[in-house]
Amino acid sequence: MRTASLYRFLTVLLAGVSLVVAGRACADTFVGQKFAVATVNPIATEAGVEVLREGGNAVDAAISAALTLAVVDGHNSGIGGGCLILIRTADGRLTAIDGRERAPAKATPDMFVIDGKLDPMASQTGPLASGVPGALAAYDKAAKLCGSKPLSRLIEPARHAAAGGFVIDSRLGAVIAGTKEKLRKFPGTRAVYFKPDGTVYREGDRLVQKDLAGTLANVQEHGIDGFYRGKTAEQIGEWMQANGGIMTADDFANYEAVERTPLRTTYRGYTIIGFPPPSSGGVHVAEALNMLEGYDLAAINKRSSVDATHLIAEVMTRVFADRAYWLGDADYVDVPRGLIEKAYAKQLATTIDLDRATPVPTHGTPPEWRQDLFGRHTTHIAAADAAGNWVAITATINTSFGSGVIVPGTGVVMNNEMDDFSIQPGVPNAFGLVGAENNAIAPGKRPLSSMSPTIVLDEQDQPLMTIGAAGGPKIITQVLLGVIRYLDFGQSLADALATPRFHHQWRPNELGLESTASDEWREELASRGHRVTTLPSAGVSQAIAKTKDGRLMAVSDPRVPGKADGE
Known part of the structure; x- marks a missing residue:
C-alpha cells in the first residue's frame, strides 16, 4: 500500500512548487510486506x-537501481565514479x-x-x-557474492534508458544549466x-546517450572486462595521454574492488553497522553516537530542541576535527581503532559545555593510536x-558532473x-574540508570519503534500518541525525528525513542550518556562541526501516523528486 498525504497531492497539483509544512517537506513514502x-x-x-x-533479491535491486542512476542521474554518480556497498x-x-x-x-603528492x-x-x-573508477567492479563483486541475477540483467534498465532516452526532470535540468560552463570545456x-x-538540454527534453548505451552493452556482453580491460579503458587512457592526464589503460586493468570487514559498534542496545576506512563515515558516525550515548538525548530534546541541537553540533565539531587529522586509506596509513572506543568518546564528551559553544583547536588523541589500527x-x-x-549503497562522482570530462565514444x-x-x-577541497598527511596523494591510494552507508540491527540482531545520504561531508551528519531522530526522538522515518x-x-567554524529552520532556532543557537549560517539544503537521504508490525517502510528524501516503492 502507498501512503500519500494531502500535502503531497497538492504539491503535484502546484506543478512542482515545493510545499513545506512546519518546516518539513513531504517525503515520498512506501509501506509494504x-x-x-x-x-532519488x-x-x-x-x-x-x-x-x-x-524473483531477484534486495542486492540485485540495489545494484540495478544504482546502474540506472548512472544514466538518469549522471551528474551525481555513474560507472565513471565509485561506491561503497554495505x-x-x-x-x-x-x-x-x-x-x-x-x-x-603516476600520481604524486605534488601533482x-x-x-x-x-x-x-x-x-x-x-x-x-x-x-580510477571502481563502481562497476564493486557492483559486479556484490552481484556475485550476494545477488541472484547476472550483471547483464541488472544493467539492462540502464542500457535501455541510455539508448532510448528519458525526459529530463527539473533537478537534472537545473544542474545542467548551473554547470554548463564546465561541461562546455570538453568536446565529449x-x-x-x-x-x-x-544550447543545453533542459527540463522536458529527451536526453539520449548512445555512446553510454554502447559502453553498457559491451559490459553486458563481455562482463566488467569490457570496461576495465577492453575498448573503454583504452579510449580513456588514450584521451588522457593526449590531454595532459596521467590515467592509463593499465590503471583500469589493475583496479580491484575490495571486500572489507564492516564496522560493528553498539548504541543503546542497537548494533550499528558502518563502513571502515577509506570511508570516514562509518568511523565518525560511531564516534558521534558513542559520545551521545552518555546523555539522555530523548529527554534533552523533549525539554528543548535547541539544547539537543547545541549538544549534537558540539559532537559534530569534535568528530570532524578527528577526521581531518586521523583519517585516510588504512591500506596506506595508520588509522587508530581507538576513534570508535567508548572510553575515548566519554573523554571527548567531557570537553562539551551544554550551555555554550566551545573552541576545538585541534584533534583528540585516541588510546593506543600507534598500535591498535x-x-x-x-x-x-x-x-x-x-x-x-x-542493502545500503552510496555512489558518487564527487561534485556535479565530476571532472566535467566525458571521453568521446564512451559516454x-x-x-x-x-x-x-x-x-x-x-x-x-571543494567542500571546505581540510586534511593532513594521512590523506595525502599516493599511487594506488583511495581518497578519504564521507560516504556513510549504514545498517542498524535491533536487540535481536535483526535488521531494523538502512540509511545513507548524498552531500559531501554532510553525508555523515545526515546519517547521524537520521539515526538519532528515529531511535532517540521517536520520529517516524519520514519525519526523521524531512525535519x-x-x-x-x-573548519570552517560554522553551524549551518537549513533555510527551513525557524528564526527562533537560529537566534537561540547564536546566543550560545555558534556562528550560524544558512544552508539551502543539507543533502539528500534515502532510508528503509522495519515497522512495529513487521512491514517495510521506505522513504525518499523530500528535498528532491525521488521515489520510494515496492510491494
Missing part, C-alpha cells in the same frame, strides 16, 4: 522494483564492498603544483581530477549535454526484502575524486 526500494529518481526505483518482482544478507552475513576510486599509478604554484582547480576539473561532454544549436556529488540507494536482505562521466585527497595539508537538518564540520 515483500520488498522496498528508495532512490523514479526510473531507478522502478528498475530495482522490477528486478524484485522477477549488505546484510538473509543468513545474517555482513559484507562491505569497497569500490572507491584509486589514484593513478597539483603546476609551474611552482598550487592549482586547486586542477583537482576538480579536467584530466588530472579523476581517480558538449556532444552529450548540448544541442546542435549550442584498522586493517589495511553522490547518491544513495536503499533496498530491503522480506527474506532479510538489506562515461569521469569523477573528480582526486579532490578528496589532501592536495596540500590544510588546503580546503530541517544542521551541519558542523569543524
Whole structure:
C-alpha cells in the first residue's frame, strides 16, 4: 500500500512548487510486506522494483537501481565514479564492498603544483581530477557474492534508458544549466549535454546517450572486462595521454574492488553497522553516537530542541576535527581503532559545555593510536526484502558532473575524486574540508570519503534500518541525525528525513542550518556562541526501516523528486 498525504497531492497539483509544512517537506513514502526500494529518481526505483518482482533479491535491486542512476542521474554518480556497498544478507552475513576510486599509478603528492604554484582547480576539473573508477567492479563483486541475477540483467534498465532516452526532470535540468560552463570545456561532454544549436538540454527534453548505451552493452556482453580491460579503458587512457592526464589503460586493468570487514559498534542496545576506512563515515558516525550515548538525548530534546541541537553540533565539531587529522586509506596509513572506543568518546564528551559553544583547536588523541589500527556529488540507494536482505549503497562522482570530462565514444562521466585527497595539508577541497598527511596523494591510494552507508540491527540482531545520504561531508551528519531522530526522538522515518537538518564540520567554524529552520532556532543557537549560517539544503537521504508490525517502510528524501516503492 502507498501512503500519500494531502500535502503531497497538492504539491503535484502546484506543478512542482515545493510545499513545506512546519518546516518539513513531504517525503515520498512506501509501506509494504515483500520488498522496498528508495532512490532519488523514479526510473531507478522502478528498475530495482522490477528486478524484485522477477524473483531477484534486495542486492540485485540495489545494484540495478544504482546502474540506472548512472544514466538518469549522471551528474551525481555513474560507472565513471565509485561506491561503497554495505549488505546484510538473509543468513545474517555482513559484507562491505569497497569500490572507491584509486589514484593513478603516476600520481604524486605534488601533482597539483603546476609551474611552482598550487592549482586547486586542477583537482576538480579536467584530466588530472579523476581517480580510477571502481563502481562497476564493486557492483559486479556484490552481484556475485550476494545477488541472484547476472550483471547483464541488472544493467539492462540502464542500457535501455541510455539508448532510448528519458525526459529530463527539473533537478537534472537545473544542474545542467548551473554547470554548463564546465561541461562546455570538453568536446565529449558538449556532444552529450548540448544541442546542435549550442544550447543545453533542459527540463522536458529527451536526453539520449548512445555512446553510454554502447559502453553498457559491451559490459553486458563481455562482463566488467569490457570496461576495465577492453575498448573503454583504452579510449580513456588514450584521451588522457593526449590531454595532459596521467590515467592509463593499465590503471583500469589493475583496479580491484575490495571486500572489507564492516564496522560493528553498539548504541543503546542497537548494533550499528558502518563502513571502515577509506570511508570516514562509518568511523565518525560511531564516534558521534558513542559520545551521545552518555546523555539522555530523548529527554534533552523533549525539554528543548535547541539544547539537543547545541549538544549534537558540539559532537559534530569534535568528530570532524578527528577526521581531518586521523583519517585516510588504512591500506596506506595508520588509522587508530581507538576513534570508535567508548572510553575515548566519554573523554571527548567531557570537553562539551551544554550551555555554550566551545573552541576545538585541534584533534583528540585516541588510546593506543600507534598500535591498535584498522586493517589495511553522490547518491544513495536503499533496498530491503522480506527474506532479510538489506542493502545500503552510496555512489558518487564527487561534485556535479565530476571532472566535467566525458571521453568521446564512451559516454562515461569521469569523477573528480582526486579532490578528496589532501592536495596540500590544510588546503580546503571543494567542500571546505581540510586534511593532513594521512590523506595525502599516493599511487594506488583511495581518497578519504564521507560516504556513510549504514545498517542498524535491533536487540535481536535483526535488521531494523538502512540509511545513507548524498552531500559531501554532510553525508555523515545526515546519517547521524537520521539515526538519532528515529531511535532517540521517536520520529517516524519520514519525519526523521524531512525535519530541517544542521551541519558542523569543524573548519570552517560554522553551524549551518537549513533555510527551513525557524528564526527562533537560529537566534537561540547564536546566543550560545555558534556562528550560524544558512544552508539551502543539507543533502539528500534515502532510508528503509522495519515497522512495529513487521512491514517495510521506505522513504525518499523530500528535498528532491525521488521515489520510494515496492510491494
